[in-house]
Amino acid sequence: MSRLIQHAVVGEQLALAFDDGVECFLPLTLLRRACPCAACQGEPDALGRVVRPVPSIGDDGFGLRKIEAVGGYALQLFWRDGHSTGIYTFDYLRRLDAAQSS
Numbered sequence: 157m158s159r160l161i162q163h164a165v166v167g168e169q170l171a172l173a174f175d176d177g178v179e180c181f182l183p184l185t186l187l188r189r190a191c192p193c194a195a196c197q198g199e200p201d202a203l204g205r206v207v208r209p210v211p212s213i214g215d216d217g218f219g220l221r222k223i224e225a226v227g228g229y230a231l232q233l234f235w236r237d238g239h240s241t242g243i244y245t246f247d248y249l250r251r252l253d254a255a256q257s258s
């Protein structure tokens with residue numbers, strides 16, 4: 157798996173650089189809407205159905221307060237409205253970037 161060598165918020169985007177030469181520029185609004193945590197994306201119930209909750213995004217919810225690396229495979233994003241349970245794996249971030257440019 158490729159390693160993240162740099163990450164920075166540039167304007168309204170999160171810029172990522174990986175050691176295989178891939179660079180991603182992900183709008184913060186897209187990242188927040190794609191927050192992978194259970195509160196935002198829902199969890200499968202006992203029958204495997206995913207009930208999608210309506211995420212509550214507060215004022216400043218599209219601004220980032222802090223970014224922390226998690227175990228060398230993911231980033232945890234701390235949003236200004238206090239939401240911070242989303243763990244964005246590098247794979248997920250790269251897939252998000254590929255989806256928006258296609």
Ligand SMILES: [Zn+2]
Pocket residue numbers: 191192193194195196197239241242
């Ligand atoms: Zn979330």
